[in-house]
Amino acid sequence: MSRLGMAKKARSKATSSNQRREESLTREQIIEASIMLLDSGGEGGLTFRTLSERLATGPGAIYWHIANKSDLLTAACDAIIARTMNAPMGSALLGTTPQATIRLLALAMFDAIDAHPWVGSALTRAPGQSPMVRLVERLGQQIRAMGVPKKEHWVTVSALLNYILGVAGRNAANGQFARTEGLNRTDFLEAVSAVWSQLDIGEYPFARSMAAPMRSHDDRKDFLDGIDLILRGIGSPLRK
Amino acid sequence: MSRLGMAKKARSKATSSNQRREESLTREQIIEASIMLLDSGGEGGLTFRTLSERLATGPGAIYWHIANKSDLLTAACDAIIARTMNAPMGSALLGTTPQATIRLLALAMFDAIDAHPWVGSALTRAPGQSPMVRLVERLGQQIRAMGVPKKEHWVTVSALLNYILGVAGRNAANGQFARTEGLNRTDFLEAVSAVWSQLDIGEYPFARSMAAPMRSHDDRKDFLDGIDLILRGIGSPLRK
DNA sequence: ACCTGAACACCGTTCAAGT
């Protein structure tokens, strides 16, 4: 569309009349375009062909700047996480308790993954890489501030991290699944709730009883309640 | 290989001389073969072509019994979860505390996802479907038995579920990632730990301090410790 | 140094045609 034309013009203009400007494709441009494609088209929306169209080049050009698709996904994911962890909530955090800060961090991640659902699965596929490092660092500093003994740092950060990524990822998957079926999230939950409410009462009594809360629940609120549950566990003495 | 030949012979023999035996491909056969392919070749190992080779048919035949690949993955996933939740740990569970039962259930899931790493991501992509129902039911019955008030059932089951699937999934992803890089899990953790230990100390002090525990930790033990952390939270009174 | 774009070896899925 016009976007393509503009990109092409901008680049050729830079090449012809502006020497100091980056004349060539940059890694950042590629990642930025990837994020837009992932946001609008889901995981399947990012293709070396659509991407190169958007950047007004050939598919081969991208491989000069990026190793492969997995590399590209990790980089896009990292960009989102970096933005989220460095967001200007910084000042609001000072002076409150570490618990409150953890809640804010968790909520920021929840909202980021909600806005960029593909981040959920990308994070799982890139263990130990830079997106994860950023997350662990921010959570860890609050765990330290809470006075959790060093021996428990690893378990504590792992419990929080996995809960956050687990719920946020599942929430995002709900949204994507709903979109695939052509429903909005409310209608989707309505539909799942309807199915659960008709489960065999002898075999699935508990799951059946979850149909009602599923229909009326607030994803963000429940997410925070779970964080509180874990924070409570962190604060409690060991049972045995 | 010989397996292919055998399958072919068995089916043609059934067709020619045994009337009551299933002459045609069944959904179960397809799912079973899919599980084997997924186990040995990872997510990319399941292909309609490899699958139909293994079943000694054409790719089109599978579509008579299965809607599409997503349907196939969910069905394979459900088969694993069903087996895991109905495993003969049943008798050992009676008479112990609900907490102990939850630990056993969680560990069974951890081991199942460790043995079938593709289950982790398949579960995320099929929210609200039958695999999930089975899990929620088993966990929920124990939550009831613990005397958790009804109002907290939803949050509690969601916290446990997400922790279990989150950690198990991440653990499985570690294993797969390592395999892709041609390492075993120990060497992989060693490598990640080495990278983390060289992070900038000003920017990532906490993540850096996690390098050591990452090298020496026991995945299953840490997983259980996290479960205990959450169980502790469930047992504690609300803070405010 | 960076880009082009055709080519390769795959995918999931469909569908006329068979039995």
Added chain:
DNA sequence: ACCTGAACACCGTTCAAGT
């Protein structure tokens, strides 16, 4: 009712050839 297998419209990735 169930299967065959060629065909379609895609993928990610490579690589000779260009500038």
